[in-house]
Ligand SMILES: Nc1ncnc2c1ncn2[C@@H]1O[C@H](COS(=O)(=O)NC(=O)[C@@H](N)CS)[C@@H](O)[C@H]1O
């Protein structure tokens with residue numbers, strides 16, 4: 001792909017930058033001939049593999065991973081539709097097997113409550129069967145009518161991690177919600193993506209949930225992206241799907257449930273938060289290639305240089321790094337451009353004069369070139385990787401701080417949400433909420449915001465002036 005024409009647009013023109021970097025850094029091929037469906041390039045898939053490896057590591061502490069079927073029979077799906085009115089407008093239907101019409105239409109899962117919960121009704125008999133903490137990472141299908149966009153709004157969500165838990169009481173389900181939020185915070189900390197966690201307003205919660213806690217981040221253009229949600233489902237689904245257990249007194253009790261999901265939006269956030277005008281910047285932990293070695297080939301001494309390069313590669317691989325030697329017949333500058341675009345944190349050049357005592361190291365976008373004593377290479381690389389990761393995190397934290405504004409005057413609202421997220425005081429009345437959304441042409445994102453970036457002290461409602469208004473986030477979202 002290095003012969004691609006033109007250069008990456010400025011990140012300030014975020015929409016063009018985002019579309020361009022997806023193919024220029026070989027993340028996703030958007031040419032698949034179905035709207036809202038995209039193809040993972042192998043390099044992009046390497047990022048996904050590591051990002052979801054972290055997610056599995058965190059969930060596997062106390063969840064079990066499994067797989068439920070993709071196809072959901074209409075009667076089960078319609079139980080949700082009539083009780084909970086969730087996804088009937090977004091669901092795809094399979095109506096034929098070959099040329100034979102199916103006697104029962106099958107839904108492609110938009111999310112898997114109606115596939116999983118009839119099975120949970122069979123799995124749960126007694127108190128002893130609880131809690132269940134199960135997740136799956138699957139593709140799901142949603143007939144999105146809003147603007148589709150790779151990694152952000154797909155019709156086939158290729159990397160849909162959905163956890164579905166079952167508990168004896170509402171309170172136990174609530175503590176599971178808190179557990180899930182902490183796990184999501186830890187996940188995004190590992191990706192160096194700062195998040196704003198808040199409680200969605202009642203009119204925007206997940207269909208069938210008691211409440212929804214959302215994990216948002218702020219994209220480079222100031223709009224928010226919902227990169228995770230945790231839902232307390234109460235006993236709504238257990239009543240619809242008869243998931244009951246016999247309690248210690250021999251009585252049948254309805255279970256209380258939670259579900260929480262993350263999709264490839266996590267990767268959209270990773271790319272968008274850390275990338276810059278020169279290309280991707282990836283936290284080393286999820287970079288498919290962490291170090292590229294560029295041998296500076298001089299005629300006559302090619303042998304020695306290649307030998308030194310392979311020796312260096314082996315040493316770094318033994319230290320646990322993912323290393324590549326770039327032996328392509330390209331000018332060094334073209335090689336640098338190629339790997340910089342792909343967010344490889346660290347480059348080592350090794351040439352004939354460096355053979356015995358030093359290697360020239362370049363750290364992506366932060367330092368110039370510096371010669372490293374060959375003997376210290378591992379400790380120096382370890383140090384540089386940590387420094388580099390901190391630079392990413394500091395930039396990301398500054399970005400959030402610079403795009404989150406306390407707003408006290410109605411007149412400042414629309415200007416603020418055109419560049420970031422406004423934090424206002426809201427009395428909690430729906431009319432004031434409607435007014436806030438009307439004036440700002442943005443949405444109420446949430447209340448009970450878990451952040452120390454803004455003062456949580458109550459104040460007068462920005463619309464009606466009533467005292468004791470709660471801090472509420474307002475913003476435009478993807
Ligand atoms: N069309 C889509 N494309 C990409 N990601 C999506 C799409 N729709 C939702 N998501 C992501 O998937 C997450 C979970 O979706 S959800 O509808 O909020 N929640 C559920 O489906 C629940 N069953 C929890 S798994 C969302 O927070 C959002 O980050």
Ligand SMILES: [Zn+2]
Nearest residue numbers: 427432461464
């Ligand atoms: Zn008010």
